[in-house]
Amino acid sequence: MNETGATIWIVDDDRAVRFVLAAALREAGYQPREFGDAETALAALADATPDLLFTDVRMPGASGLRLLERIAAHEPRFAVIVMSAFTDVASTASAYRLGAFDYLPKPFDLDQAVAAARRALAQPRNVATATSAQDHAEDAELIGRSPGMRELFRAIGRVAASGLGVLITGETGTGKELVARALHRESARAARPFIALNTAAIPAELLESELFGHELGAFTGAARRHAGRFEQADGGTLFLDEIGDMPLALQTRLLRVLAAGEFYRIGGRELIRADVRVIAATHQDLDAKVARGEFRADLLHRLDVVRVHLPALRERREDVPLLAEHFLTRAVAAVGSAAKRFSPAALGALRDYDWPGNVRQLENLCRRLAVLTPGREIGVGDLPPAIVESVPQNEGAGWSTALRAWADQRLATGAENIHAEAHAEFERVLLDAALAAHGGHRQHAATSLGLSRNTMTRKLGSSRRKRNRVD
Numbered sequence: 452m453n454e455t456g457a458t459i460w461i462v463d464d465d466r467a468v469r470f471v472l473a474a475a476l477r478e479a480g481y482q483p484r485e486f487g488d489a490e491t492a493l494a495a496l497a498d499a500t501p502d503l504l505f506t507d508v509r510m511p512g513a514s515g516l517r518l519l520e521r522i523a524a525h526e527p528r529f530a531v532i533v534m535s536a537f538t539d540v541a542s543t544a545s546a547y548r549l550g551a552f553d554y555l556p557k558p559f560d561l562d563q564a565v566a567a568a569r570r571a572l573a574q575p576r577n578v579a580t581a582t583s584a585q586d587h588a589e590d591a592e593l594i595g596r597s598p599g600m601r602e603l604f605r606a607i608g609r610v611a612a613s614g615l616g617v618l619i620t621g622e623t624g625t626g627k628e629l630v631a632r633a634l635h636r637e638s639a640r641a642a643r644p645f646i647a648l649n650t651a652a653i654p655a656e657l658l659e660s661e662l663f664g665h666e667l668g669a670f671t672g673a674a675r676r677h678a679g680r681f682e683q684a685d686g687g688t689l690f691l692d693e694i695g696d697m698p699l700a701l702q703t704r705l706l707r708v709l710a711a712g713e714f715y716r717i718g719g720r721e722l723i724r725a726d727v728r729v730i731a732a733t734h735q736d737l738d739a740k741v742a743r744g745e746f747r748a749d750l751l752h753r754l755d756v757v758r759v760h761l762p763a764l765r766e767r768r769e770d771v772p773l774l775a776e777h778f779l780t781r782a783v784a785a786v787g788s789a790a791k792r793f794s795p796a797a798l799g800a801l802r803d804y805d806w807p808g809n810v811r812q813l814e815n816l817c818r819r820l821a822v823l824t825p826g827r828e829i830g831v832g833d834l835p836p837a838i839v840e841s842v843p844q845n846e847g848a849g850w851s852t853a854l855r856a857w858a859d860q861r862l863a864t865g866a867e868n869i870h871a872e873a874h875a876e877f878e879r880v881l882l883d884a885a886l887a888a889h890g891g892h893r894q895h896a897a898t899s900l901g902l903s904r905n906t907m908t909r910k911l912g913s914s915r916r917k918r919n920r921v922d
């Protein structure tokens with residue numbers, strides 16, 4: 452099909468969105484048609500079929516996801532692009548699962564939307580694979596609106612249902628486990644167990660038994676038969692955190708089990724079969740570990756079918772206020788104290804801090820503040836000094852720091868009358884700067900300082916006299 456001239460339907464209860472999107476699509480040579488709700492669009496489908504449809508998710512009446520579900524049964528097929536400000540994993544993943552071609556987080560650029568339309572229209576028909584919708588138990592949600600997080604939500608949406616092995620990389624506390632849980636929740640294994648094992652938290656000698664289980668008396672202390680995490684995760688997902696810390700011998704065993712899908716418990720004779728999707732995570736550079744011979748290349752290849760990277764919190768500062776408010780509200784509710792909020796300046800300081808411990812560090816801080824701050828508003832003064840002090844100093848602050856250092860030093864030497872001294876210096880610097888900026892033109896220099904010309908002349912005279920005296 453020649454894509455220009457294609458009909459594109461836009462379903463959104465927000466008139467402004469429909470209007471600008473339709474204008475952009477029309478300009479690009481398409482024929483847009485607007486619908487204010489899902490029901491009207493569904494009714495129109497009875498006697499017309501668009502080439503492409505854009506839909507919002509949250510609308511009064513049937514939601515965009517419901518619309519998507521109905522469209523999945525419609526013949527002939529056409530592509531759907533879902534647009535939503537509700538950038539959580541659940542709606543993105545549901546959109547993909549229901550066969551959406553693409554997901555546009557709002558607000559989007561019109562160029563971005565037109566490009567998405569072009570891509571969708573270039574696709575052969577019947578590529579959409581729609582399955583039935585599934586409801587999911589609420590789990591801890593990944594929060595974020597930054598471009599990095601939106602990209603991550605899309606990646607989760609695309610990868611979750613594939614059942615492929617995933618390697619999640621990112622610094623400590625960035626939310627790797629939450630991503631693994633989201634991948635599980637949005638997969639066909641969602642009804643089966645999600646089992647997590649932190650390789651770094653378990654002594655090496657116990658790790659094998661944790662993973663594969665043991666029989667009674669298999670080793671000293673094995674007082675009972677124990678099913679390993681692999682067995683527990685049968686049919687579901689096994690999340691192996693800090694995989695980079697796994698000893699080499701165990702890496703070899705893990706690789707064999709992954710290849711064969713079966714294993715023996717330690718000391719056991721019964722061959723156990725387990726159908727497990729392994730999702731691994733690491734904050735280390737596994738490629739470098741492979742190069743140093745500390746990690747098996749073949750295991751890395753097996754785990755690293757798809758790589759999902761979590762940006763550090765300082766690389767997505769725009770998410771900090773959002774996360775901080777979320778964690779504070781949750782912590783306040785948990786301790787049952789009165790509602791609290793951050794002052795704008797406190798939120799600014801949190802945003803500027805570098806967060807070496809990432810989201811976990813921010814979450815812990817909010818818990819502490821919920822308990823320890825007496826007032827309703829958490830100000831900059833309530834924040835730990837490390838956070839406040841790291842805030843980059845603006846020019847004024849740099850200048851006052853220098854002035855303070857000077858004053859401390861003069862006072863320490865027993866100086867008197869330093870106010871006059873500082874004041875004279877202050878005037879001299881300002882006057883010199885203004886004159887220099889205006890090529891010595893007094894009137895202009897005076898105006899830029901907010902002084903009258905007379906005052907300027909008087910100050911210049913006294914500044915010169917004082918300087919001569921000092922000289």
Ligand SMILES: Nc1ncnc2c1ncn2[C@@H]1O[C@H](COP(=O)(O)OP(=O)(O)OP(=O)(O)O)[C@@H](O)[C@H]1O
Nearest residue numbers: 591592593594622623624625626627628629810811
């Ligand atoms: N985007 C996010 N939205 C909401 N909560 C988050 C987000 N990212 C992380 N968290 C919370 O921060 C804490 C740390 O997250 P998580 O345990 O997933 O990090 P991790 O990367 O697996 O850490 P580690 O590498 O140390 O194991 C958890 O309590 C998690 O719920």
